[in-house]
Each structure stands twice: as structure tokens, then as C-alpha cells.
Amino acid sequence: MKKWKYLTMTAVMGSALMLGACGKDDATQNGSTGDTSTQETAGQESADKKLQGAVAGDGSSTVAPIIEAVVEEYAGAQPDVKVSVGVSGTGGGFEKFIAGETDFSNASRPIKDEEKAKLDxxxxxxxxxxxxxxxxxVVVNPENDWAKDLTVDQLKKIWIExxxxxxxxxIDPSWPAEKIVFYSPGTDSGTYDYFDEVILDGADLAKTATLSEDDNMLVQGVAGDKNAIGFFGYAYYLENKDKLAIVKIDGVEPxxxxxxxxxxxxxxxxxxxxxxNSAMKDNAAAYDFIKYTIENAGAMADAVGYVALPEEKYQEALTTLEGLK
Structure with missing residues (x-):
């Protein structure tokens, strides 16, 4: 898997490889998804149409590997478009989105009703x-040879304060009488929110947990302590699987x-x-970047360790995006 640096980034590179997925949207609008020559022509036309401008986004550190990969490739297609993407967590990203500071906001959970109300x-x-x-x-230190397969109930018992x-x-009398060391995404993280919803059921997280919006810090923490346990997105595990051990949940490995x-x-x-929506209508660079993102999200997801959606879902998203223009 190609390594992508999970950092706040500004894309100003003058060259990058172009993906063959350019032109999907144009081909779909022409009513043909199987005509390779049409797609290649449309893709070339898109590459020839140079834009200038700026695009700003923020949000989930979990989504960041996909978006950074897209940003790097997009710089080759549109070198005069400046794309800046912060990584302040899903909640932090929505705060900036609500304040009107960004054109798009990445999220590892659905938007909350209170966030919708503030946007309204x-x-x-x-x-x-x-x-x-x-x-x-869910990951543990490789020296942990006992917590290899946890039930949801055990996860609750481990993590709920x-x-x-x-x-x-x-948790299990046959396991070591050693203190559990916790590493968790921060409370602005959509990953924290999702874990809270499906595992904690709204209860408090273990108060001794080290919290961070930087998933790489969580990786380092778990990798450095035999008694540590943590959780984050699948791509971060794959990127660091040489120094982490994955935990099965109810017998199923991700x-x-x-x-x-x-x-x-x-x-x-x-x-x-x-x-x-207004950015998609009024900012040609923002629209083009998001279109490029949707066209290439599946390939980038696979490249960085996530799982692509079915192709028809991307086509539906492109149709939705076209309707905002």
C-alpha cells in the first residue's frame, strides 16, 4: 500500500500522475459508461481545461488519507488550484463548515441534528x-497474546468508565493482572462519536484514556505499551500493521x-x-475538485486501505453533484 502522510496539507505541486478515472461524469451524462474512447476523450478535455482558484476543506482524520491522496493527484490535473485541507476531526471540521470557513467538510459519521440546525x-x-x-x-500491542478476539460486551466492559x-x-481471570492502558481518538473525532454510539451507548469513556485527534499518536501509544488498547480507522491499522495487532470482534476480523x-x-x-451547495455553484475550482474526488474516491480508498463503494454509488453522487452546479 502506498504511504500517504496524514497531515494538514496544501496542494501546490506542479506534477502528479493522472488517474484513468477522469471523464466518468462526462461519459455518464452522454448516456454511456462503457465507451472507452468517449471516456478518454472526455478525460483529455477535462485535463485541457485549466482552472485557477482556491478550495478549502477540513474535518475527519479518518477520511484524511483518501482526501490527501486525491489532493496529490489533483495537483497534476489542476496545478493552479490551491487545495488546503485541515484535519481537526469531524466535529471540529463541522464547526469550521458552520462558520463558513470551508467549502467541504470530511466526516467519519453522519452529520448530527444540532449541526444541521446550526448550518440552517x-x-x-x-x-x-x-x-x-x-x-x-480495535488494536493492541503485538505482545498482547490474550485479547485477540473480543466480544462487544467485553469491549463495553473494557472501555466504559x-x-x-x-x-x-x-475482563477475563485468565488474563494478566496488569492495568489496561487506553488510547482513543479525541472527542472532536467522528470515530470517537461512532464508538460512543455503538459501543459506549452514551456512557463515559475510561477516564484514564489518552485522547488525541492525531491517529498517528494513538498508533505510537499502542505500539509502545504491552498493555495498551486503542481504536481508529482501518487504513491506519494497515499502515502500521507491522507494529500493531488487530482484534477480532465476535470472531470477525476487519x-x-x-x-x-x-x-x-x-x-x-x-x-x-x-x-x-453555494460553493459548488459559484466556485468552479471547488466544484471541479469535488467532482474529481468522487470520480477517484474508489481507487484512492483501495490505495490507502479503505473499501470502495459500489461503482453505481459514485455515479449517483456525480449526478447529485451535477444538480448543484
């Missing part, structure tokens, strides 16, 4: 676009197949970007 108050109309599937991955100093032996099928439950989930 701000007069910002938006559209949700799905990008890929993820399997929220109950006022005690938890040891592994509290893989591309189990994530897409939903067998890896309840931790399979879609990943999104939310676009500002």
Missing part, C-alpha cells in the same frame, strides 16, 4: 456525499470483504464529505 441558522445549504467504507479497528482501575484480569458486507459489525461504517 447560518444559511448554509449542504449536500452529503459518501466516499468509502471503513471498519473501525466504572470508577475502577481496570486490569486485563477484570477486512475489505467483511467491512463492505457489514459482517464486521457493529464497527463497519461509511465515510463522507459534506459540500457547501
Amino acid at each position: 441558522e447560518a444559511g448554509i445549504a449542504f449536500t452529503e456525499l459518501a466516499l468509502a467504507y471503513d471498519g473501525l479497528s 466504572d470508577g475502577t482501575e481496570k486490569k486485563w484480569s477484570d 477486512t475489505g470483504d467483511t467491512i463492505q458486507s457489514g459482517e464486521y459489525k457493529p464497527l463497519s461504517r461509511p465515510l463522507f464529505t459534506y459540500v457547501k
Whole structure:
């Protein structure tokens, strides 16, 4: 798997490889998805149409590997478009989206009702676009040879705060009588929100947990402590699988197949970007970047370790996006 740096980035590179997916939208509008020559011609026309401008986004660190990969490739197609994408977490990204600071907001969970209400108050109309599937991955240190397969109930017992100093032996008497060390995404993270919803059921997370919006810090923490446990997006596990051990949940390991099928439950989930409708209409560079993102999201998801949506879902998203122009 190609390594992508999960950082806030500004794309100003003058060259990058072009993906063969350019021109899908044009081909679809012409009523043909199987005519290779038409797609290639449309793709060439898109490459020849140079744009200038700026596009701003923010949001989920889980979605960041996909978007950064897209940004790097897009720089080759449109070198005069400046794309800046922050990684302040799903919640932090929505705060900037509501404040009118960004054209799009990446999210590892659906937008909340209160966030919708604030956008409505701000007069910002938006559209949700799905990008890929993820399997929220629970990981332990490779030296941990006991917690290889956990039930959902055990996850709850491990992670929910109950006022005690938890040891592994509290979960299973045959496990070591060593304190559990917790690493979790921060509270602005959509991954935290999703885990809260499906595992914590709204209860408090273990108060001794180290929280960070930087998933790479969580990786380092788990990799450095035999008694550590953490969770984050599947791509971050794949990127660091040489220093982490994946945990099965109710006997199911997250893989591309189990994530897409939903067998890896309840931790399979879609990943999104939310676009500002006015930006898609008034900012040609923003529209073009999001169109490029949808056209290439499946390939980029596969490249960085997530799972592509069915192709028809991307075509539906392109049709939706076209309607905003």
C-alpha cells in the first residue's frame, strides 16, 4: 500500500500522475459508461481545461488519507488550484463548515441534528456525499497474546468508565493482572462519536484514556505499551500493521470483504464529505475538485486501505453533484 502522510496539507505541486478515472461524469451524462474512447476523450478535455482558484476543506482524520491522496493527484490535473485541507476531526471540521470557513467538510459519521440546525441558522445549504467504507479497528500491542478476539460486551466492559482501575484480569481471570492502558481518538473525532454510539451507548469513556485527534499518536501509544488498547480507522491499522495487532470482534476480523458486507459489525461504517451547495455553484475550482474526488474516491480508498463503494454509488453522487452546479 502506498504511504500517504496524514497531515494538514496544501496542494501546490506542479506534477502528479493522472488517474484513468477522469471523464466518468462526462461519459455518464452522454448516456454511456462503457465507451472507452468517449471516456478518454472526455478525460483529455477535462485535463485541457485549466482552472485557477482556491478550495478549502477540513474535518475527519479518518477520511484524511483518501482526501490527501486525491489532493496529490489533483495537483497534476489542476496545478493552479490551491487545495488546503485541515484535519481537526469531524466535529471540529463541522464547526469550521458552520462558520463558513470551508467549502467541504470530511466526516467519519453522519452529520448530527444540532449541526444541521446550526448550518440552517447560518444559511448554509449542504449536500452529503459518501466516499468509502471503513471498519473501525480495535488494536493492541503485538505482545498482547490474550485479547485477540473480543466480544462487544467485553469491549463495553473494557472501555466504559466504572470508577475502577481496570486490569486485563477484570475482563477475563485468565488474563494478566496488569492495568489496561487506553488510547482513543479525541472527542472532536467522528470515530470517537461512532464508538460512543455503538459501543459506549452514551456512557463515559475510561477516564484514564489518552485522547488525541492525531491517529498517528494513538498508533505510537499502542505500539509502545504491552498493555495498551486503542481504536481508529482501518487504513491506519494497515499502515502500521507491522507494529500493531488487530482484534477480532465476535470472531470477525476487519477486512475489505467483511467491512463492505457489514459482517464486521457493529464497527463497519461509511465515510463522507459534506459540500457547501453555494460553493459548488459559484466556485468552479471547488466544484471541479469535488467532482474529481468522487470520480477517484474508489481507487484512492483501495490505495490507502479503505473499501470502495459500489461503482453505481459514485455515479449517483456525480449526478447529485451535477444538480448543484
